[in-house]
Amino acid sequence: MIEGILNIVYGLIASAVFVGLGYLYGRYKERKKKGQPLENYPFYPFSLDDKKMLQFDFDLFNEGVAHLLKKRDYQAGPQLILIGEQNNIRHVYKPSQLKNYEKLYKIYNGDQVLDESLQFLENYKRIVRLIGDSFPDCGIEILLHNLSNPSKALYHIKNNVTGRNVEAPATNLVMDLKRRDTNKEDKLNYELNIGSRRFKCTTIPIYKDKMGIVGAICINVDYNFLNEEVRNNPKLIDKFLDTLCKVDMKLDENILSKNEYEKALKGKRHFRDVSEHL
Structure with a gap:
């Protein structure tokens, strides 16, 4: 009887240990995947030219690719991919350089990065x-x-x-x-x-x-x-204003403040109406 109870207790303890280890491992992987913004790295791929204008920096981008291939950062990596695609990096790179970028693109699931931007x-x-x-x-x-x-x-x-x-x-x-x-x-x-x-x-x-x-x-x-x-055609002015004022439905809603609502009930016609009776 006691042995059976002990076996149950040991089993519960073992299960709790495995669950705890799984939880801690999951938190570890989650922290590892969070990373930091690309802007925090010295290879953020933008620099200022002589006129203090921001420009895409190809050399810094290459440095970023090399670094994020060796040390993964699941926040900075997708950012670098998006910036690369935004600046047509595939058309700028030589075939030998493109190989490393393709590795980076695969590691950080570049297709998903672009798809999520599109869905957004x-x-x-x-x-x-x-x-x-x-x-x-x-x-x-x-x-x-x-x-x-x-x-x-x-x-x-x-x-x-x-x-x-x-x-x-x-x-x-x-x-x-x-x-x-x-x-x-x-x-x-x-x-x-x-x-x-x-x-x-x-x-x-x-x-x-x-x-x-x-x-x-x-x-x-x-x-x-x-x-x-x-401006110079009364008919077009009328058409323009008719188009601006055209409605497709009428609803019973109040979008006025309490003060403006009370003035509307007293006869205020528009936001610049300053009639004496108001």
Whole structure:
């Protein structure tokens, strides 16, 4: 009887030990896989040129590949892969150099890194579609760039005014956004003049935790269309305003503050209405 009880106790103790060891081993592997940000390493593959402009540093990238092949870091490794793909490293490397990069790509599951970035952008694709559908035929283009592959960056576009197609490249955009991020600058309300075309643009970078910039939403306003065509044509002005104000459904919701709600009930028509009766 006692021997049977002891066997049960020993069995429970042994099971607990194995479970504990398994738990500790799992925590060890988890800690080992966490790693640290690529920015913490001396081979972060960006440097400043003579004009203090951020640029991709091929030599530092090579140093990073060599280091992360020897000492694995499951945070820095995927980051380096994403930066390499963003800067078209496969087209820059010689065949002998590409061999080491392919090893790195396999170790850190590069396909998964790129797929996860793409999946992350799916919700932004929906945002672009819904905003674009809110302002159709107004000369206002909105698009989404997938910057994990700058050579085929244009991922989704609504209200096309630039004539580009899905998978059009955006090879300079990553570097420009990197520079602005370093200088804490927004890429907001900038003018582009291309031949006779003129645009007012805003570019909004999309960041993914532990990966950095993975995409961008761009808003491009066809300035000449609005300034030369719409502004000078009463019919087009009416059409433009009708399009902006067009609705597809009516809902019973209150989006006003309590104070604004009370003023609306008293007759306030819009946010700049300062009528005396209010």
